[in-house]
Structure formats: structure tokens, C-alpha cells
Amino acid sequence: MASLLTDRTSRAVNTYTYTSRPRALPCQRRRYRDNFLQPEEEPMRYGNIMYDRRVIRGNTYALQTGQLPGQPDPLELQRQQQAKRRALARKRAQEQLRPRTPEPVEGRKHMDVQTELYLEEIADRIIEVDMECQTDAFLDRPSTPLFIPAKTGKDVDTQILEGELFNFDLEVKPMLDVLVGKTIEQSLLEVMEEEELANLQAMQYAYEEIQNIELAEVQRLEEQERRHREEKERRKHQQWEIVNKHKETSQKIAARAFAQRYLADLLPSVFSSLRDSGYFYDPIERDIEIGFLPWLMNEVEKTMEYSMVGRTVLDMLIREVVEKRLSMYENKEDKHQSLRPEDEHGGPGAMRDQPVSYDFQEQSLSHTQRPLLDRDDLPRMSYDGRPSQERKYMEEGELLGQSEETAIRKSLGKEELQ
Amino acid sequence: MDVTTAPHRIPAEMPQYGEANHIFELMQNMLEQLLIHQPEDPIPFMIKHLRRDNDNVPKIVILGPPASGKTTIAMWLCKHLNSNLVSKENLVVRELSFLTAEARKHYQRTKTVPSTLLVQLIEERLAEEDCVKRGWILDSIPETREQALMIQSRGVIPRHVIVLSALDTVLIERNLGKRVDPQTGEIYHTTFDWPPESDTQNRLVVPGGISEMETARKLLEYHRNIVGIIPSYPKILKVISADQPCVDVFYQALTYVQTHHRSNAPFTPRVLLCGPTGSGKSLQAALLAQKYGLVNVCCGQLLKEAVAGKTQFGELIQPFFEKEMAVPDSLVVKVLSQRLDQQDSIQKGWVLHGFPRDLDQAHMLNSLGYDPNRVFFLNVPLDSIIERLTLRRIDPVTGERYHLLYKPPPTVEIQARLLQNPKDSEEQVKLKVDLFYRNSADLEQFYRRAVTLNGDQDPYTVFEYVESGIINPLPKKIP
Numbered sequence: 001m002a003s004l005l006t007d008r009t010s011r012a013v014n015t016y017t018y019t020s021r022p023r024a025l026p027c028q029r030r031r032y033r034d035n036f037l038q039p040e041e042e043p044m045r046y047g048n049i050m051y052d053r054r055v056i057r058g059n060t061y062a063l064q065t066g067q068l069p070g071q072p073d074p075l076e077l078q079r080q081q082q083a084k085r086r087a088l089a090r091k092r093a094q095e096q097l098r099p100r101t102p103e104p105v106e107g108r109k110h111m112d113v114q115t116e117l118y119l120e121e122i123a124d125r126i127i128e129v130d131m132e133c134q135t136d137a138f139l140d141r142p143s144t145p146l147f148i149p150a151k152t153g154k155d156v157d158t159q160i161l162e163g164e165l166f167n168f169d170l171e172v173k174p175m176l177d178v179l180v181g182k183t184i185e186q187s188l189l190e191v192m193e194e195e196e197l198a199n200l201q202a203m204q205y206a207y208e209e210i211q212n213i214e215l216a217e218v219q220r221l222e223e224q225e226r227r228h229r230e231e232k233e234r235r236k237h238q239q240w241e242i243v244n245k246h247k248e249t250s251q252k253i254a255a256r257a258f259a260q261r262y263l264a265d266l267l268p269s270v271f272s273s274l275r276d277s278g279y280f281y282d283p284i285e286r287d288i289e290i291g292f293l294p295w296l297m298n299e300v301e302k303t304m305e306y307s308m309v310g311r312t313v314l315d316m317l318i319r320e321v322v323e324k325r326l327s328m329y330e331n332k333e334d335k336h337q338s339l340r341p342e343d344e345h346g347g348p349g350a351m352r353d354q355p356v357s358y359d360f361q362e363q364s365l366s367h368t369q370r371p372l373l374d375r376d377d378l379p380r381m382s383y384d385g386r387p388s389q390e391r392k393y394m395e396e397g398e399l400l401g402q403s404e405e406t407a408i409r410k411s412l413g414k415e416e417l418q
Numbered sequence: 419m420d421v422t423t424a425p426h427r428i429p430a431e432m433p434q435y436g437e438a439n440h441i442f443e444l445m446q447n448m449l450e451q452l453l454i455h456q457p458e459d460p461i462p463f464m465i466k467h468l469r470r471d472n473d474n475v476p477k478i479v480i481l482g483p484p485a486s487g488k489t490t491i492a493m494w495l496c497k498h499l500n501s502n503l504v505s506k507e508n509l510v511v512r513e514l515s516f517l518t519a520e521a522r523k524h525y526q527r528t529k530t531v532p533s534t535l536l537v538q539l540i541e542e543r544l545a546e547e548d549c550v551k552r553g554w555i556l557d558s559i560p561e562t563r564e565q566a567l568m569i570q571s572r573g574v575i576p577r578h579v580i581v582l583s584a585l586d587t588v589l590i591e592r593n594l595g596k597r598v599d600p601q602t603g604e605i606y607h608t609t610f611d612w613p614p615e616s617d618t619q620n621r622l623v624v625p626g627g628i629s630e631m632e633t634a635r636k637l638l639e640y641h642r643n644i645v646g647i648i649p650s651y652p653k654i655l656k657v658i659s660a661d662q663p664c665v666d667v668f669y670q671a672l673t674y675v676q677t678h679h680r681s682n683a684p685f686t687p688r689v690l691l692c693g694p695t696g697s698g699k700s701l702q703a704a705l706l707a708q709k710y711g712l713v714n715v716c717c718g719q720l721l722k723e724a725v726a727g728k729t730q731f732g733e734l735i736q737p738f739f740e741k742e743m744a745v746p747d748s749l750v751v752k753v754l755s756q757r758l759d760q761q762d763s764i765q766k767g768w769v770l771h772g773f774p775r776d777l778d779q780a781h782m783l784n785s786l787g788y789d790p791n792r793v794f795f796l797n798v799p800l801d802s803i804i805e806r807l808t809l810r811r812i813d814p815v816t817g818e819r820y821h822l823l824y825k826p827p828p829t830v831e832i833q834a835r836l837l838q839n840p841k842d843s844e845e846q847v848k849l850k851v852d853l854f855y856r857n858s859a860d861l862e863q864f865y866r867r868a869v870t871l872n873g874d875q876d877p878y879t880v881f882e883y884v885e886s887g888i889i890n891p892l893p894k895k896i897p
Binding site: 251254255257258261262263264265266267268269270273274276277278279281286289290 | 427432446450453570652653684
């Protein structure tokens with residue numbers, strides 16, 4: 001029951017908890033030779049606990065302190081123990097002398113081998129076996145056998161079996177059949193072939209015909225197509241050219257129209273710019289400016305020169321008269337002095353202020369002054385040169401002697417220049 | 419109907435080509451030369467003229483009283499423009515023909531050259547290779563009206579005439595400090611234009627004829643003559659005050675010399691107005707459209723019109739409007755090109771504003787062929803923009819738009835009910851202005867010949883600037 005239980009349980013559940021795991025009990029019996037090399041503290045040889053003296057038998061609630069009745073007292077126990085120990089030691093010593101298997105050689109190990117099967121008893125006795133034999137009785141000499149020489153040559157035999165002889169009629173038949181048949185077949189085939197060939201040729205011929213027709217048709221169509229295409233191309237080309245031309249023309253026209261519009265203002269602009277820059281001038285205006293006005297100015301100058309010359313001459317005359325009078329007076333007036341010459345001096349000077357006007361000088365500067373200046377190296381006039389006017393008067397006074405000639409020369413020179 | 423009578427469109431590239439290459443001016447110059455020279459073989463003459471291609475060489479006359487700095491300015495302009503200086507001394511010194519021998523004798527004697535001789539010398543000199551190729555600058559020639567008329571009738575026509583002017587007293591004083599370098603012939607001044615190198619300084623000599631009397635006499639003659647010369651060059655004259663530092667005078671002269679004069683070439687303006695929001699682009703565009711008949715193309719307006727008109731593009735644009743996202747460039751460009759391709763905008767010209775906003779859009783516009791020929795950038799400071807935009811109000815009852823500063827509402831009750839557009843709030847405005855300024859540098863670099871204006875002024879003033887920018891030819895950039 002318990003084993004069943006355990007079997008069941010062990011089968012069902014592997015885990016099983018113990019407080020102490022079940023273990024094999026050690027046995028008392030020694031299997032092998034005592035190994036003295038092993039320490040004595042090997043695990044105890046387990047045996048049956050029923051026969052283990054260590055287990056206390058009887059009641060355990062009142063432990064006997066003294067020794068058991070069967071047991072000797074401790075001293076004796078001790079002596080026994082000692083004796084045992086001595087016996088053990090003697091045994092041990094004896095055992096040590098006993099031969100043992102030597103230790104293995106360097107590098108080798110001893111292995112236990114069971115040689116039961118191969119055990120052989122070695123003994124000195126020789127194994128003996130009896131044997132007998134008996135010869136046969138004599139027999140009569142048999143007769144000499146016939147001499148048969150040895151066989152030479154090879155033996156060959158034939159055996160004509162049933163149905164092996166050649167029967168022409170029988171044999172020929174199938175061959176003939178075959179031959180004829182084959183021939184006929186062949187001929188049939190050939191004929192058929194010929195027919196077929198003829199058929200084929202006819203077909204081919206027909207086919208060729210058809211093909212030719214078709215080819216012709218195709219060519220015709222192709223021709224047509226090509227013509228169409230060419231025609232189309234030509235037309236397209238033409239159209240394209242037309243369109244191009246159209247475009248170009250319209251572009252040209254646009255360009256022309258644009259140019260016309262753009263340059264519409266060109267001529268007036270050119271003329272007005274040339275007029276502004278002075279290339280086109282009003283000829284009458286120019287003529288007046290270049291021809292008439294200078295002449296006019298010259299004439300004006302001449303007239304004014306005349307009046308100036310007249311005045312100069314007048315001045316000269318007055319001066320001469322005054323000088324003569326002065327000299328006469330001085331001759332007469334040696335006796336008493338007067339301021340009359342100074343008054344007279346001042347008189348003509350005052351008269352000359354106005355006529356010798358600034359404008360006149362300016363206008364005649366370029367013509368009249370230059371010859372004067374060249375000769376006399378006079379300083380130039382400034383704007384309101386009162387003192388210089390007087391200076392001029394004085395110089396003119398000096399030149400009185402030559403002034404008439406200069407006046408004449410001046411007018412002559414002017415006419416030359418003109 | 420055949421090709422000649424069918425209505426044809428002038429493709430837009432033609433006027434653009436004409437404008438870009440100045441065809442009108444080219445033809446004008448060629449025709450002028452033809453008329454002046456009247457060759458027997460006009461076509462080889464024209465070919466030669468076109469090959470020479472010297473329409474843009476400098477042809478300058480510089481006049482002015484003594485001591486005004488004519489020679490200095492002339493020499494500087496010569497160096498800067500790589501041109502030839504022609505003056506009386508130059509002409510007499512050079513060996514041109516037997517005329518010069520006579521001229522030299524006369525000059526040595528009287529320091530003057532008779533007018534006819536001078537004009538002949540000038541004509542010869544200006545017909546030489548280097549003057550033809552690189553232009554010429556005449557220094558104080560013509561001296562008298564007579565010479566001016568003679569030069570003009572010979573066909574020598576300058577393109578720019580600069581007259582320097584200053585008070586006589588200033589000039590007399592200035593002339594006293596005149597010094598000449600005998601080696602190079604350059605003129606220096608003891609106060610205003612002292613040479614930096616010491617050896618030049620040591621070389622300087624006092625030229626003759628700089629005393630007060632001499633200067634006064636020369637001034638007298640100059641005043642007499644200049645009155646006659648100025649009317650001969652009516653439209654190309656410019657008077658520059660010589661009473662300023664010579665660098666200033668030089669720069670004024672240079673700028674003037676580099677401007678083209680207004681030509682009569684037909685011109686369809688294609689104007690682009692760029693500027694941050696609130697700079698007045700729509701207003702200027704409206705004024706331009708009204709005055710010159712241009713087509714006012716406002717990009718935002720176009721898109722709104724497309725959406726409202728439920729056109730094909732409008733339907734594509736609508737989802738972007740609903741989500742308040744920016745419409746993609748490709749759509750905008752398509753709508754714009756549709757509008758700009760119409761006949762009226764090609765013929766009359768257009769004013770575009772609100773597009774492009776960045777460099778990619780500008781490239782797209784260019785690649786489609788709608789290159790503007792005048793670009794204006796309106797600069798307005800941020801405060802002005804904010805002032806202009808944040809004070810905008812609208813009256814919900816009447817729909818009138820008011821501005822609290824520039825067009826205040828008449829009565830208090832109207833003012834009480836005014837509303838502001840949420841898009842006019844300060845943050846929104848700042849955002850938009852920032853957005854613009856992020857891209858403006860790229861745009862300014864792309865449109866190199868753009869004109870920058872101060873938009874912070876009265877709208878009619880700004881309009882006048884815009885007008886002058888459109889009408890006058892674009893200034894040449896100083897290389």
C-alpha cells in the first residue's frame with residue numbers, strides 16, 4: 001500500500017518533501033580489502049539498525065546511568081577496548097607484510113579485470129587419448145580396362161531439332177509478303193509522294209499566284225500610299241511654306257509698320273535738332289548779323305570818328321590860338337603876372353570832359369587806341385578813370401603837333417581795314 | 419483679305435528692342451550726319467558712320483571767364499572720360515597743315531588767332547581719328563559769337579556746353595593766385611589747388627597777365643562776347659557756379675555731361691513701383707494712370723478681381739484667400755501675364771505695383787519678357803508709414819475713408835463711430851514692412867538702374883519726381 005502510494009505519488013508528482021531524505025543504509029559487510037591508506041573517518045558503514053548497538057533499546061524516559069548488565073564496567077571496557085585495539089594493530093601490521101599488487105608504474109594505472117572465462121587450470125598431468133585403426137582385406141585384381149587413347153580434337157555436335165530445317169515455301173512466305181508488301185508500300189508511298197508533290201506544287205503555284213496578286217495589290221497599295229504620303233508631304237510643305245511666308249510677311253509688315261511709327265517723328269526731330277544746334281539757320285538773320293550789322297557798326301564808328309577828328313582838330317586850333325596868345329601875352333606881360341594862362345588852360349580841359357566820353361573811348365578802343373598805344377605804351381583805362389582822362393588829355397596835348405597827321409593816318413588806316 | 423490688310427499685332431519685342439538699343443537716336447544721328455555732309459554715295463557713308471559707332475563719345479564745350487577754372491575742369495574731364503582736349507594753344511602747337519605755320523606766327527605776335535583760321539584748325543583737328551573715336555572737349559572755344567556761328571555752320575555740334583560763372587571780384591582775386599607748371603602745363607592755385615608733390619611746387623611759375631588790370635580787361639571782353647554765344651546753344655547749355663571748390667564743380671560737370679538729353683523717341687513707359695506698404699505706391703500709380711493713360715496693374719487687386727469674377731484662375735486662387743495664405747508665385751505670374759499681354763497694356767504701357775516682392779519673382783517677371791523700363795523705389799521711414807496707416811479710419815455708415823491726420827472727419831459724431839481695419843494695426847504694419855525690407859536689398863541689386871525717391875513728402879511732389887524720372891532718359895551709371 002505504501003509502495004503503491006509512493007508509486008502513485010511519485011508518478012503523479014515528482015516533488016516530495018522530506019525532513020530527511022531517504023538514503024541507502026550503509027552495510028556492514030566489507031567489499032574490498034581494507035584500505036589502510038584511507039582515513040578512518042570514512043562514512044560509517046551503515047547496516048541494519050536493529051542490530052546496531054548504538055541504538056538504545058527499552059525505555060528512554062529513565063536512562064540508566066550505570067552500565068548495562070550485559071556490559072562490563074568501564075574499566076574493563078577500557079581494557080577490552082585497548083586489547084581490541086592492540087589486536088587490530090597486530091592484524092594491521094601483519095597485513096602490511098602481506099604482498100600486495102605493486103603500485104602502478106609511472107604513467108600507468110591499474111585496472112580491475114575479470115578473467116573468469118579465461119581461467120585455465122594449470123596441472124602437470126598430461127592428457128591422454130586412445131585411438132585405433134584397421135586395414136581392409138585383399139581384393140581380386142580387376143580386368144585391364146580397354147585402352148582408350150586420349151581424346152584429341154574438339155568434339156562438336158549438332159542436333160537438328162524439329163522445325164529447324166529450312167522449308168523454303170514456309171520461310172519464303174513472310175519474306176515475300178514483306179518484300180512485296182514493302183515494295184508495294186514503297187511504290188504507294190512514292191506515288192503518294194509524287195502526288196503529294198504534285199499537289200504541293202499545284203498549291204504552291206496557286207499560292208504563288210495568290211501571292212503575286214497580293215504582292216501586286218500590296219505594291220499598288222504601297223504605291224498609292226506613297227503617292228498619298230508624298231502628296232501629303234508636299235501639301236504640308238507647301239502649307240508650311242505658305243504659313244511661314246505669311247508669318248514672315250506679317251512680321252515684316254509689323255516691323256515696317258513699327259519702324260514707320262517709331263521713326264515717324266524722326267525727320268522733324270532731326271530738323272529741329274539741327275536747327276537747335278545752329279546748322280540750319282535763318283539765312284536772312286545770319287546775313288544781317290554777319291554782313292549788315294558789322295558794316296553798320298563800322299559806318300557808325302566812322303561817323304563818330306569824323307566827329308572826334310573834327311573835335312580834335314578844333315582842339316588843336318584852339319590850343320594853337322591859345323598858345324599864340326599866351327606867348328604874345330607873356331611877351332607883353334613880362335611886367336605883371338596873371339592867372340590867365342591857367343584859366344585858359346583849365347578852360348579847354350573843361351570843354352573836353354564831355355566830348356571825350358567814356359563810350360567813345362570804349363568803342364574806338366580796339367581801332368584807335370592800338371596804334372596809339374603801340375607807339376606810346378600807355379597804361380590801359382579802367383572804368384571811371386577821371387585821373388587817367390586828364391592824363392590822356394595831357395598826352396594828347398603833347399601830341400598836338402603830330403595829332404593832325406595821326407588823325408589823318410587813322411582814318412586812312414580804318415578805310416584800309418574796312 | 420490678304421496679309422497687308424489683315425490686322426496685325428506688333429509683337430512687344432520690337433518696341434523693347436528699339437528702346438534698349440536707342441534706335442531712334444541712332445537714326446537721328448545718322449540722318450543728321452547725312453544732311454551735314456551730303457555725300458555722293460550715301461550708303462557707304464552710312465555704313466562707315468554706323469561702323470564708327472561714336473554716338474556716345476563726349477562732345478563738350480567749356481566756356482567761362484578767365485580764372486574760373488575752365489582748363490582745370492577740361493583737363494580733369496579729359497582724364498576721366500578718356501577724351502581729347504582741344505584748346506587754342508593745343509591747336510597752334512600741333513603740326514596739322516600749313517595753316518598752323520601762319521597761325522603760329524600770328525599767335526606769337528599777338529597772342530590771338532584770326533577766327534577763320536581758328537575755325538579751320540578746329541575742323542581739321544576734330545576730323546582726326548582720335549577725336550572721332552574718343553570725342554573732344556573744347557576749352558574756351560568759341561570765344562565770340564562769330565566763331566560760334568562759323569563752327570556751327572561747319573557742322574561741328576557739341577552735345578553739352580558748360581558755362582562757368584562767378585562774380586567778377588572773386589575771379590579777379592582768384593586769378594592773382596594762379597600758378598602754372600611749365601612741364602605739364604597744368605594750372606595750380608596757391609590757395610585752392612596746391613600740388614602735393616614738392617618738386618612740382620618748386621617748378622611752378624607765375625604766368626603772365628594775371629594782374630588785376632589784365633584780369634579786369636579780359637573779364638570785360640568775356641562779358642561782351644558771352645552774351646552773344648549763349649543764345650547759339652539754347653538747349654544744351656548748363657551754367658555751373660565756379661564759386662565753389664573745384665571738386666564740386668567737376669562733379670556737377672561730370673554728371674551733366676553724362677546725362678542724355680531728352681530725345682523724341684517714342685516711349686511707352688513700363689513702370690515698376692517698389693516700396694514698403696504705406697509708401698504711396700497705389701496713389702502714385704493712380705496719378706500716373708490718370709495723367710498718362712497707363713494701365714494701372716495692382717497685383718493684389720488683380721487677384722481679388724480674378725476670385726470675384728470666378729474665372730479659371732480665380733477658382734484656383736480662392737482656397738488660398740480663404741486660408742489667408744500667400745498665393746503661390748506661379749499662379750500670380752499667370753494672372754499677371756494674362757493681364758499684361760492684353761493689347762491695351764502693350765500699347766499704352768503699364769504701371770505695376772505690389773509685385774515682385776522678392777528676387778525669384780523678379781527673375782520670373784524678367785524671363786517672361788515684361789521687363790520694366792523705369793523702376794522706382796519709394797523710401798519712407800517707418801514712423802511715417804505707421805503714421806499714415808494706423809490713423810486710417812472708415813465710417814461704417816457712409817463708407818467714407820478718413821485719416822485722423824490728413825483728412826479728419828468733419829463732425830464729432832462721425833468720429834465717434836469710425837472703425838479701423840484690423841490689417842492697419844501697428845503690429846501688422848510692422849510685419850509687412852519688415853517683410854519688404856528683407857527682400858529689398860536683393861531687388862535693388864537686381865534692378866540696377868532703379869531710381870530711389872524720398873516718399874516722405876507731399877504726394878504731388880513725389881509725383882513730380884516720378885514724372886521727371888519717367889520722362890528724362892535714365893542717367894548713365896558712372897563706370
